Amino acid sequence: MSTYKKIVLASRPQGQVSPDNFRLEEAQVPAIGDGQILVRNHYLSLDPYMRMRMEDVKSYAAPQEIGAVMVGGTVGEVVESKNPKFAVGDKIVGMMGWAEMGVSDGVGLRRVKDGPIPLSAYLGSVGMPGMTAWYGLTQIMQPKAGETIVVSAASGAVGSVVGQLARERGCRAVGIAGGPEKCAYVVNELGFNACIDYKAGNLQADLKAATPDGIDAIFENVGGEIFDACVARMNPFGRIALCGLIAGYDGEPMVLNNLRNFLTMRLSMRGFIVSEHPEFWPQGLQELGELVASGKLKFRESVAEGLAAAPEAFIGLLKGRNFGKQLVKLV
Amino acid sequence: MSTYKKIVLASRPQGQVSPDNFRLEEAQVPAIGDGQILVRNHYLSLDPYMRMRMEDVKSYAAPQEIGAVMVGGTVGEVVESKNPKFAVGDKIVGMMGWAEMGVSDGVGLRRVKDGPIPLSAYLGSVGMPGMTAWYGLTQIMQPKAGETIVVSAASGAVGSVVGQLARERGCRAVGIAGGPEKCAYVVNELGFNACIDYKAGNLQADLKAATPDGIDAIFENVGGEIFDACVARMNPFGRIALCGLIAGYDGEPMVLNNLRNFLTMRLSMRGFIVSEHPEFWPQGLQELGELVASGKLKFRESVAEGLAAAPEAFIGLLKGRNFGKQLVKLV
Numbered sequence: 001m002s003t004y005k006k007i008v009l010a011s012r013p014q015g016q017v018s019p020d021n022f023r024l025e026e027a028q029v030p031a032i033g034d035g036q037i038l039v040r041n042h043y044l045s046l047d048p049y050m051r052m053r054m055e056d057v058k059s060y061a062a063p064q065e066i067g068a069v070m071v072g073g074t075v076g077e078v079v080e081s082k083n084p085k086f087a088v089g090d091k092i093v094g095m096m097g098w099a100e101m102g103v104s105d106g107v108g109l110r111r112v113k114d115g116p117i118p119l120s121a122y123l124g125s126v127g128m129p130g131m132t133a134w135y136g137l138t139q140i141m142q143p144k145a146g147e148t149i150v151v152s153a154a155s156g157a158v159g160s161v162v163g164q165l166a167r168e169r170g171c172r173a174v175g176i177a178g179g180p181e182k183c184a185y186v187v188n189e190l191g192f193n194a195c196i197d198y199k200a201g202n203l204q205a206d207l208k209a210a211t212p213d214g215i216d217a218i219f220e221n222v223g224g225e226i227f228d229a230c231v232a233r234m235n236p237f238g239r240i241a242l243c244g245l246i247a248g249y250d251g252e253p254m255v256l257n258n259l260r261n262f263l264t265m266r267l268s269m270r271g272f273i274v275s276e277h278p279e280f281w282p283q284g285l286q287e288l289g290e291l292v293a294s295g296k297l298k299f300r301e302s303v304a305e306g307l308a309a310a311p312e313a314f315i316g317l318l319k320g321r322n323f324g325k326q327l328v329k330l331v
Numbered sequence: 332m333s334t335y336k337k338i339v340l341a342s343r344p345q346g347q348v349s350p351d352n353f354r355l356e357e358a359q360v361p362a363i364g365d366g367q368i369l370v371r372n373h374y375l376s377l378d379p380y381m382r383m384r385m386e387d388v389k390s391y392a393a394p395q396e397i398g399a400v401m402v403g404g405t406v407g408e409v410v411e412s413k414n415p416k417f418a419v420g421d422k423i424v425g426m427m428g429w430a431e432m433g434v435s436d437g438v439g440l441r442r443v444k445d446g447p448i449p450l451s452a453y454l455g456s457v458g459m460p461g462m463t464a465w466y467g468l469t470q471i472m473q474p475k476a477g478e479t480i481v482v483s484a485a486s487g488a489v490g491s492v493v494g495q496l497a498r499e500r501g502c503r504a505v506g507i508a509g510g511p512e513k514c515a516y517v518v519n520e521l522g523f524n525a526c527i528d529y530k531a532g533n534l535q536a537d538l539k540a541a542t543p544d545g546i547d548a549i550f551e552n553v554g555g556e557i558f559d560a561c562v563a564r565m566n567p568f569g570r571i572a573l574c575g576l577i578a579g580y581d582g583e584p585m586v587l588n589n590l591r592n593f594l595t596m597r598l599s600m601r602g603f604i605v606s607e608h609p610e611f612w613p614q615g616l617q618e619l620g621e622l623v624a625s626g627k628l629k630f631r632e633s634v635a636e637g638l639a640a641a642p643e644a645f646i647g648l649l650k651g652r653n654f655g656k657q658l659v660k661l662v
Binding site for chain 2: 052057248254260263265268269272273
């Protein structure tokens with residue numbers, strides 16, 4: 001194998017992301033230097049944050065450069081090593097981007113053991129999405145047993161973990177998802193107490209029925225009118241972990257209409273990016289790894305086959321077409 | 332003196348508060364029972380929170396009852412006592428409402444000493460408004476030396492203290508106020524680094540010029556487009572203490588347009604009511620009292636004469652016509 005495929009950002013989206021924004025390229029497998037390793041990626045993770053990186057706007061990270069390999073988390077295997085810390089065959093988690101292979105000096109890579117946790121889970125429940133859920137729940141929402149928490153995009157990689165961790169802590173967990181199939185999964189498979197289908201056109205009444213004692217904490221992934229409806233049902237001293245605003249990633253105004261409730265109910269809200277809190281990762285990954293290994297923390301994956309399928313899979317993710325953690329299988 | 336005057340809520344406002352919403356009544360001075368004291372109020376405090384109490388909506392406090400004496404903070408003097416803890420002549424701070432006199436069992440009253448602090452200041456910088464500023468600044472905004480803080484309604488009872496306490500802590504303090512006279516006072520008398528006149532019609536540019544390094548923390552009293560403009564200039568990890576939304580107290584929608592910045596800049600916001608945090612009062616009042624006694628913490632008062640003037644003074648406060656802490660002198 002002398003060449004490998006990679007996907008670069010061809011152009012920035014005008015509104016919605018389109019396949020034209022990406023370009024598949026073929027590159028020579030490079031010779032590695034001292035201290036480097038060559039990695040063959042098994043899975044690429046597709047995540048909503050990538051949409052924001054495609055914009056050329058001030059945000060928490062530098063924008064993705066035009067012509068550069070799209071940013072992305074990966075799990076893979078060392079296939080050649082001139083770095084004494086890594087051996088051929090080692091499984092590693094890192095940010096190698098939308099590419100079949102990559103060269104690294106090992107910085108920022110995490111070695112994971114073969115065991116009861118499937119390799120792909122390190123991109124989901126035992127990886128960045130799982131840690132995002134863990135951090136938002138334990139550090140911002142801080143729910144007590146008996147409290148009601150609500151999470152949007154509840155069948156997704158992050159939301160599914162939020163609700164299950166909340167159940168572990170004795171909370172009432174209410175999800176919001178699109179369509180009866182996802183909602184049934186959230187309740188029957190993930191064990192949430194209730195799940196509201198926002199596509200059913202009955203949001204206010206369904207939300208009221210699912211949260212008879214109000215809402216004590218929200219994990220927000222979406223934004224828009226659903227978020228406003230949740231804020232309107234918050235109890236005094238409610239906490240909001242603001243993780244994503246996927247409804248606004250194409251440039252739509254992201255408005256909070258219920259600002260008044262922040263005052264009358266003394267609510268708090270904090271936006272966060274889990275990568276900025278590395279001090280919590282060991283503790284969080286420990287809990288998540290144990291729960292996945294024991295089968296208590298369930299997850300579901302949508303797997304696209306082959307790197308060339310990544311752009312369509314990513315566009316589907318932004319529209320909620322995926323069901324569970326969206327991955328691309330590369331080997 | 333066998334009768335005294337009081338003002339009761341006659342009706343709830345439909346939109347803006349009008350003088351018709353109040354009714355001046357004359358009442359018999361009651362005979363006091365064992366454990367009670369009779370208080371003659373010297374000053375009544377007028378504060379924006381009273382507007383929200385006039386509504387019959389779910390909020391942090393029960394609404395003011397129709398026909399009951401309007402709620403309000405007062406300083407006064409014990410004129411008769413059958414309570415061993417209080418002597419005739421004692422000066423006390425409490426919530427005796429819009430009334431010239433009142434009977435109390437002493438619960439919730441605070442005795443204050445005659446000294447360098449004027450009695451009226453216990454309704455302002457060394458009272459609830461001062462504590463509101465102190466709590467929001469030290470517990471929510473938590474500014475470090477060198478950071479930039481912005482406070483709206485900067486010449487008012489709360490805002491004036493926020494900026495001065497921030498200056499004491501080595502911050503750049505930027506105020507927002509209505510009109511050149513108030514702005515000149517905020518900078519020249521209170522020592523803020525800058526003050527923006529929101530009536531000058533140049534908000535965005537003036538705000539940019541006054542906050543060249545962005546904004547690290549906001550103390551928000553008003554809401555609306557000025558608040559949005561401030562949120563747009565916040566630095567990563569900025570903190571917002573949400574104290575009031577006076578622009579929305581007549582029922583206007585209170586919208587936050589810049590929700591996206593909470594995510595991209597990882598902002599946090601918390602609404603608060605200082606009376607819910609009594610554990611901080613001794614520490615805060617100690618600092619505020621020392622600063623007022625030594626002349627370092629400056630304040631200004633708007634004093635209406637006589638209880639009958641209270642409704643118009645309150646309506647003026649809601650429209651920003653007052654200049655500094657709004658009081659009503661009762662004796």
